[in-house]
Amino acid sequence: MARAVSRNTRIGWTIAAWFVALLIFFPILYAIITSFKTEQEAIAGFDLIPSFTLDSYREVQSQYNYFRPFMNSVVIAVGSTVLALIVAIPAAWAMAFSPTKRTKDILMWMLSTKMMPAVAVLVPIYLIFLRTGMLDTRTGLVIVLMLMNLPIVVWMLYTYFREIPGEILEAARMDGATLGQEIVHVLAPMAVPGIASTLLLNIILAWNEAFWTIQLTTTNAAPLSAFIASFSSPQGLFWAKLSAASTLAIAPILIMGWFSQKQLVRGLTFGAVK
Amino acid sequence: MATRQTQSLARLMRAPAIILLLIWMIVPLAMTLYYSFLNYNLLNPANTSWARFFNYQYFYTDPAFWASIWNTLVLVLGVLSITVIGGIGIAMLIDKPIFGQGIVRILVISPFFVMPPVAALIWKNMIMHPSYGVFADLAKFLGMQPVDWFAQYPLFSIILIVAWQWLPFATLILLTALQSLDGEQMEAAEMDGAPAVQRFIHLTLPHMARAITVVILIQTIFLLGVYAEILVTTNGGPGNASTNLTFLIYRAARLNFDIGGAAAGGIIAVVLANIVAIFLMRAVGKNLD
Structure with missing residues (x-):
């Protein structure tokens, strides 16, 4: 001021x-x-x-x-986030650049899945894990955390992609750029910052998750949140x-968090506050 | 530009995310609904039978259920009032022309990045412990009797810890809103001699109204699910004094192995969360156009 x-x-x-x-x-x-x-x-x-x-x-x-839970945390947080990105990038891209009448409804519906309380599906998820032998495995947690954060990932990416002007694509095409050139030289540079921010915020969220990690692990796959809870x-x-x-x-997460203050606001309010 | 070809490609790109979320949302929820009508205990799975509405009835008439609903409400409202009022105050303070604003921001935002079990254990052991905690040291220094926080005020202690975790979130969102406030308008009001309280009520608060709504709604979603903080501090006790709905369901499912009862509780939790969700969706939806 x-x-x-x-x-x-x-x-x-x-x-x-x-x-x-x-x-x-x-x-x-x-x-x-x-x-x-x-x-x-x-x-x-x-x-x-x-x-x-x-x-x-x-x-x-x-x-x-200590090294074991630490590595579990790294694998689970990074793994679930990267998987979520792989699924979410095409989806967000399609919704941002080829929107249909239903795009808004789909986005709102995705958001609504985030509001389902975790404890409401504790019983079925626990039983499924019990019967398939996925209890206390990193794979199981990667899948659950990936699904849990997928709506936020799609939303964040969507709000970033929407800011990329579509005219630039057309201009590149007029100049005779091939699809490959278009992606490498035009789209990627503009999409990367948004993807990086999304990655950062979701690693933080997955790292700090403490409901499913405590419910679904005991020792082998326990990440730090479950490991430290056992100190109670x-x-x-x-x-x-x-x-x-x-x-x-x-x-590590504190330092990452300091760099992602802006993305935090955006990601956690689903773009409602900028 | 939207040719048929790009449209079908777009559909293909959207499909995996939609299908995955559809499965994630419908399958477990349908299973929960199904289990909620069963007499099903993991300790005695052979005796599984159709229970109709017994689980709901049982949950509904259990005094622990009403205690947990009450505790959930107190927890959510307690944390909300501390974080919203505190957040407005701190956001306005940080927004002032101060030295080292960047570092102040970093310090204030930090608790949000501390995972719940760590936050709760630090508070339980190093801050609020009745003999070795900082609060106890402070009480002794002032010549007072140290308080055994988690035994005497279990729910309040948990509110304090959770509020500490969420205060940064409220502050950050409200600060973002505050920084988009029109400085000239504020100056004009100041020149006209409007006192600080008047400026706050007529300019600042209305400007932040939307952000405050968002903070309340988003926090409520997360606060309904507070779990790890309770697990590592009071374990829901003494008695049911700090058991919220999430913790009650966890106890039914994992400690009593009562699958049917826990599932019925889960359905009740979904209904509660949905009431909040409807309001949140409206607030977010408006901003989408």
Whole structure:
């Protein structure tokens, strides 16, 4: 805003805003700090300065084999998102460039599937998984999370593709571009940013999913959300280890999230707020 | 441009997504509906029989059901009021000319990216633990008796955690709306001597109305399904004090192995979610044209 503001007012607002921001961020910050404490320090009362030990990180790996749930998370989040993109890109493309009278209805219907509460289909999905031996497999979770996020993926892509002007395609054709050239030189460069944003947001959503992951896995295929939920009934001293596991689980997604603030608004409001 | 050929190609491109979602939506839901009319317990599958409306009747007359409906309502409304009011306040604060706005934004948005079990366990152990948590340290520092949050105020504790997770979402959406507010109009109102409260009520709030609606509707969809936060903190207790509908159904299905009862509960959850969904679809649909 171009309004002239006195320096003092600005400093006042700055202090207030930073105070609120740090308050909101505090639980995350405190978990990160605790992850560098020893277990004794972790329960010794409020202290913002840890002894910077890496023991908890080492123990999380040696005691709980942290690498396995981490890799499960990577495979499940990336796998389900990429699969969803493969199905959704053609669909969104067709709806954006060859819309029919029913396109809007189809989109709204897709959105409505997102509103079905997960718990409502817990019984059949669990039984299907039980009988087909898909319980505790990464494949099973990839399929469920892919289907769960498919509507959002189609929607996001649709809103991005719709912004690509159709005239450009025609111009390229008039200039004698072949279909191959059209895709490589005209369409791809304009579609890639939208696809990348969609990819990013949906990896975040799949990474943090914590209903199906807890219901459908036990140990082998458990991603981080299910692995960390199993820390709810601890034995002995474990806060520093819990913090270390938590820090590792949220760090990659936190960083990705910071880069996707704009897409977040768009993706989660289905384009209703821009 | 829409020749018959491109149209049939378009149909082919749309088909996989539509068919997959159709299966995903209809098959499990039909199965849930079917199971909801069965006496079917996984511990005793041989005794499966036709139950007619017994499961619904059972669910309906169970005191735990009404407790869970009440808890679901309190949870959703509690989180909504905290996040919407807090979100408006924080969005307006961040929108002010402050130093380091980018970093402030990043700090405020962060809780949204923390997966539910991690968020809940951090709060449970490091913030709200009755002997070692930061709240307890603070209480001792002030000479007060520390509170055992999850035993004494289980539902409130969960509301607090979930509100912390969703406050960034509300803030971000409302901030986006706020930033498209006409600055000149605001300045004119300021020059005319309209006090800050008046400007807020007559300019800012109406401008944000749509975003507020969207925040409320989208959050409600997600808040009806709160699960992991309850699982890792109170496990629904003490008693049913923090059991919402989602958790009640989970318990019926996975801990009591009561397939019929859980399915009936699932159908009730679908009806509830649909009431919200109808409003959301209208809000989104308007924007599509």
